[in-house]
Amino acid sequence: MTVDATRFSINQMTVKQLALPELASACGELGITGVGLWREPVAEYGLEATAKLMRDSGLTVTTLCRGGFLTAIDPHARVRALDDNRRAVDEAAILGTDTLVLVSGGLPPGSRDLHGARERIAEALSELGPYARERGVRLAVEPLHPMFAADRCVVSTLTQALDLAERFPADEVGVCVDTYHLWWDDRAPAEVARAGVGGRLYAYQLADWTTPLPAGVLNGRGQLGDGAVDFGQWHECVTAAGYTGPVEVELFNEELWARGGREVLAETLRRFNSLA
Template sequence: MSLARFSLNQWTTRYWPLPDLAAGCAAAGVTGVGLWREPVAEYGLARTAKLVRDTGLSVTSLCRGGFFQRPDAIAENRQAIEEAAELGSPVLALVSGGLPEGSRDLDGARRRVADALAELAPHAGRYGVRLALEPLHPMYCSDRCVVSSLDQALDLTAPLPAAQAGVMVDTYHLWWDPGAYAAIARAGAEDRIALFQVADWVTPLPEGVLTGRGMLGDGCVELRRFRVAVDETGYTGPIEVEIFNDGLWAMPGAEALSLCLDRFARHVT
C-alpha cells in the first residue's frame, strides 16, 4: 500500500500555521488533511476553504463536535456540521463529552448522546456530512467521553442512517479492548466506519495524558494489525495520523510531517 491514503491531522503539527501546513503537505505529496475548528476559525473559515482548494488538498475530517453535556451543544454542533460542509469535509468527528459537573449519572449521559445524535443526524444529512462518533479510552470517561468502546459507539449510531452517522476507529483509544477486532468487523458489516486514525500508546504515560500519544512505532499498539482489520471490512478511505505530543509539537512542521510519513510507511502500511 502506498502513502496515498495518508492524511495529516492538523493537531499532530499543532503549531504549524495553516498556510505553511498546506504548502508543506503539498511539497511532501500529502493530499489529505484533517482540520480542527479552532485554528480554522482563527484563520477564517472561507479563507481556509479557499486555501485547501488552491493547494489541492482534501479535508478528510473536521475535529470536532460533540461534548453533549454542554447546554449549547445542539446549536454548536449544527454550526460545526455547516463548517465541515463549507470546508468540503465529508466527516465531522464527535467526542461525546463526559458527565455534567457534579453528576454521577453515567446512564443519563449516554442517553443524552443518543438523543443528540438523533437530533443532529438529519441536519448532517442535509449538508452531506457524516457524523463520526469516536470512542475514547475509559480513562477519559468522566470528563471527556462517556463512550468507551467501539461496540458502544455502534449501538448509539445503530438507529440512524449509516450515511449520516458512523464511528471512528482510533488505535490509541481502542488497542486495549479485547473486543476491538470483532467490533471493527461489526462496524464494517454495518457500513459504519467513517474514519480511521492512528497513534501509538507509550508506557509509562507522560505527565498530562492528553499530550501523551506516541509516535507510530514507539509504543505497544499493533498498528498494522489494526490497519489490516479495517481494510478487511472494505474501508478504503483515509488514514489520519493524529498524535498529541509535546515533543512532536516542538519540532518544525515539515520535520514532524517527514517523521510521520516515515513511521507510517514502516508501521502502518
C-alpha cells in the same frame, strides 16, 4: 501492514505548530494530499479562507474535529451544544469534508449517571443526524480510552459507539476508529467488522501508546512505531471490514510540538510508510 501511501492524511494537531499556510505548503512539498482539520485554528484563519487554501493547495479535508460534548443536563447548555454542533456541521460542509468527528462529552458536574449521559447523546444525535445528512455530512462518534470517561467522553468502547450509531441511519451516524483509544480492547476487531458490515466505519486514525504516560495524559500519543500498538493487525482488521478511505495520523505530543513542524511532518510520513 500494507497500505497505499497515497491514503496518508495528517491531522492538524500532529503539527499544530504549523500555521495553515505553512501546513499546506509542507504537504505540497511532501506529496501529502489529505489533512484532518480542527475547528479552532480554522476559525482563527477564517473558514472561507481555509476552504480556499485547501482547494488551491490540492488538499482534501478528510475530517473536521470536533463536534460533540452533548451530555449536559441543563436545558440552556443543551441548546448551546446543539447550536454549536450545527455550526460544526456547516463548517464541515464548507470545508468539503463529509466527516465530522464527535467527542461525545463526559459526565456533567456532580453526576455519576453514565447511562443517562449516553442517552442524552442519543437524543442529540436524533436532531443532529438529519441536519448533517441534508448538508452531506456524516457524524462519526469517536470512543475515547476509558480514562477520559469522567471528563471528556462517556463513550469508551467501539461497542458503545456502535450501539449509539445503530439507532440512526447508516448515512447519518457512524464511528471513528482511533488506535490510541482502542488498541487495548480485545472486542475491537469484531466491532470493527460490525461497523464495516453496517456501513458505519467513517474514519480511521493512528497514534501509538507509549509509556510512561506524561503528566498531561491527553498529550501522550506516541509517534508511530514507538509504542505498544500493533498497526499491522489493525490495518488487516479495518481492511477486512471494507475500509478503503484515508488513514489519518493524529498525535497529541508535547515533544513533537516543541520541534520544527516540517521536520515532524516528514518524520510522520516516513513512519507511516515504514509500516507499509
